[in-house]
Amino acid sequence: MVSASDAVSLGTSIMAVTFDGGVILGADSRTSTGNYVANRVADKITPLSDNVYTLRSGSAADTQAIASHVQHFVAQHQAEEGDHISVKTVANLVKMMAYNNKDNLQAGLIVAGFDKHEGGQVYSISLGGTITRAPFAISGSGSTYINGFVDKNWRDNMTEQEAMDFVTRALKYAMTWDASSGGCIRTVTITSAGAKRQFIPGSDILPTYGELGREAIRA
Template identity: 40%
Template sequence: MFNKKEMTGTTIIAIKYDDGVLIGADSRTSMGAYIPSRVTDKLTPITNNIFVCRSGSSADTQMISEYLKMYLTLYSHLESSIPLVQRAATLASKIIYENPSLLAGLIVAGYDDKPRIFNISLGGTLVECDWAIGGSGSAFIYGYCDVNWKNGMSLEEGIGFIKNAVSCAINRDNASGGCIRMSAISRNGVQRYFYPGDKVLQ
């Protein structure tokens, strides 16, 4: 049982709303049938304006996030400017593509001069989009997202959208569970939201 990788096999999501980007995730970490944590934070800040939503191997995605944080901190000091979301996403994609043993699917999202969302698949493919989902739970909510996402949602509408989507995934995917965490990233900074397990829609 314990020779399995610890996985954030999972549900992650990012959407654009009228003022920025809203990201969300469940909080279950699993190793096969064993659940080592029910309260994992899969929304990892790498700068003040950029977050990584992590799915795949916990160790691999944490390592990539730490490398991005180190590189972008150095870049911001040398260039005296705010790192661009696309720069972070391109570097993450390059790391995953050049290291095929890594098990990592990421969403890189943030706000520089505008809201940006980049979806990075397990092989390193990089796609910019208005909304993105990932992890094992995403298979259960593509239809919901296709029908219910709309351009220009308010923050409140976005929170409801993500809460419903992640709740649906939790109720169908045995690798997703626990609580729901969200972060709103805009020109005004970051706001974080937390919904405990008993507030997840059944």
């Protein structure tokens, strides 16, 4: 039995937003176990189908297990139907897995994607398995540092570039102030044309106000 003092502390920063024509998912890349950074370049954005991805926070093993099971069910469903699965159906599969195992898993996830029925959609699934649809969602330890920024700067019907700038700025601030978040920024943009990935290395993430730039450090 693991005592409270021995429990592993995990951290991350993930978010997904809708824009006019699709959704963007973004995440940092640091996986931590207590004060130790186990992986600096983890990929926390997992495809569940061609048009639906999930962002994972909590226990890496638990969220990977849920994603693997859902991928299996989605593949079966699409083979039987002969068409892309809806984002809502995938989100409910994730919710069912999280809720039915809520006493055994530590998993907070965001499911986002695009389908021909309702366009871009974002669903947040909390640790207990509660599902909520919203125009944007943030989660992980770093999310507490950017609540104000997100509330102030969120706008409906942003363009793809505006949404990308919004996501990368929010994640940069979360990574700056949350010691359990960091590394690089990964994003996935999903539209009717499909999904495309973007990778921003840590060396290209400009420092926030109050931080020294790399040129000043070298000087």
